[in-house]
Amino acid sequence: DTEVTQTPKHLVMGMTNKKSLKCEQHMGHRAMYWYKQKAKKPPELMFVYSYEKLSINESVPSRFSPECPNSSLLNLHLHALQPEDSALYLCASSHGPGQKNQPQHFGDGTRLSIL
Amino acid sequence: EDQVTQSPEALRLQEGESSSLNCSYTVSGLRGLFWYRQDPGKGPEFLFTLYSAGEEKEKERLKATLTKKESFLHITAPKPEDSATYLCAVQAWGQFYFGTGTSLTVIP
Numbered sequence: 001d002t003e004v005t006q007t008p009k010h011l012v013m014g015m016t017n018k019k020s021l022k023c024e025q026h027m028g029h030r031a032m033y034w035y036k037q038k039a040k041k042p043p044e045l046m047f048v049y050s051y052e053k054l055s056i057n058e059s060v061p062s063r064f065s066p067e068c069p070n071s072s073l074l075n076l077h078l079h080a081l082q083p084e085d086s087a088l089y090l091c092a093s094s095h096g097p098g099q100k101n102q103p104q105h106f107g108d109g110t111r112l113s114i115l
Numbered sequence: 116e117d118q119v120t121q122s123p124e125a126l127r128l129q130e131g132e133s134s135s136l137n138c139s140y141t142v143s144g145l146r147g148l149f150w151y152r153q154d155p156g157k158g159p160e161f162l163f164t165l166y167s168a169g170e171e172k173e174k175e176r177l178k179a180t181l182t183k184k185e186s187f188l189h190i191t192a193p194k195p196e197d198s199a200t201y202l203c204a205v206q207a208w209g210q211f212y213f214g215t216g217t218s219l220t221v222i223p
Contacts, residue, residue, distance in 0.1 A: 042202060042216055101206075106160070
C-alpha cells in the first residue's frame with residue numbers, strides 16, 4: 001500500500017467533459033507533484049507545489065488546472081482534453097523540492113482515457 | 116545540459132542469473148540519486164537513496180552503488196517477482212530528472 005492515495009483509479013471521459021483527479025498524502029510532506037506518464041516512458045513533470053504555492057509549471061496546456069487546497073491535498077482539474085492526453089497521471093510528495101536527499105513518494109496513479 | 120541515461124533498455128535473465136543495471140548522469144549540483152521499481156499500471160515504488168560517491172545500499176537481492184558519474188543496481192540471484200521496470204532519478208537544485216528505465220524480465 002502506498003502512502004499517497006489517488007482517486008479515481010480509472011477515468012474515462014469525453015473531450016467536452018470536466019473532471020478532477022484527487023491526491024492525498026499524510027506524511028507531513030510540504031511539496032507535491034503531478035506527473036504524466038505514457039506507456040513505456042518515464043514520468044514527465046507537470047506541476048510542483050511547494051508549501052501550497054505553485055512553484056513549477058512545465059508549460060502544461062491550460063486544459064489542465066492544478067489546485068492545492070492544503071498541505072495534504074492536491075487536485076488536477078481537467079477540461080476539454082484531447083485524445084493524446086490519455087495517460088497515467090501520477091501524484092507524488094516529498095519533504096521539499098529544495099531539500100537534498102529527499103525522495104519523492106508516488107501514488108498508484110489515475111489511468112485516464114479520453115474518448 | 117542535465118541528463119540521466121539508463122542501460123540496457125531491456126534485460127532478460129534466467130532465475131538465479133545475477134546482473135547489473137546502469138544509470139549514468141550529468142547534472143550540476145547533485146542533491147540525490149534515487150532508484151525506483153515500477154510494476155505495470157502502478158506508480159513508482161521507492162527503493163534507495165544515494166548521495167555520496169562510494170555509498171552503497173542493500174535490500175534483499177538488490178544493491179545500489181554510486182560513483183561520481185553513475186550508479187549501478189546489482190541484482191543477485193533474481194526471482195520472477197523481481198520482474199519490473201527499474202527507474203533511476205536524479206535530484207539537482209529542486210528538479211527531478213528521470214532516466215528512461217530498464218525493463219527487467221526474470222524467466223523461471
